[in-house]
Amino acid sequence: MYLIDQHAAHEKVNYERFMEAFKKQEVVSQRLMPPLIITLTAREEALVEREQELFTSLGYEIEHFGGHEYAVRAVPDILPSVMKDALLKDMIGSLSEETGNDIPEMIIEKTASMSCKASVKGGQHISAEEAERLLDEMFRLKDPYNCPHGRPTVIRLTRQELERRFKRQV
Secondary structure (H helix, E strand, O other): OEEEOHHHHHHHHHHHHHHHHHHOOOOOEEEEEEEEEEEOOHHHHHHHHHOHHHHHHOOOEEEEEEOOEEEEEEEEOOOOOOOHHHHHHHHHHHHHOOOOOOHHHHHHHHHHHOHHHHOOOOOOOOOHHHHHHHHHHHHOOOOOOEOOOOOEOEEEOOHHHHHHHOOOOO
16 A cells, blocks of 8 residues: 655655756746735845846846835746745745855755645645646656655555554564
């Protein structure tokens, strides 16, 4: 018997889909109407300005709006429809606390990990057709067995293990 964590499976599929699109420079952006206006600290502004090209390649369209405000006109389409401003601000804020030369890699990873927020939630029902499509896509991945955070997507229970757990086997 195989038990599938639909959230972890969906997260893995979203993550791999995003990373593949990023590698091929085919990230799809979702235009925001109206744009999100976010206020940044001086450190966050410097990060956004310095990494503007990377943010663009990840599907973000961010431009200076005046003062410490920035207009976010597009975001990666993997982001959920709510909390786009909070997610982006959180990502920029956590990046501004980091030091070192690995910030571009962290931006990629943090953006891709937002696939978690865009994935079906635990207890949320999906149709049999949606589940089948999800599993088909997941099992076509190179490594479908763990989500980006390392949690298993699939757990296999053998007949012997089930018998042992029900104390049918000595």
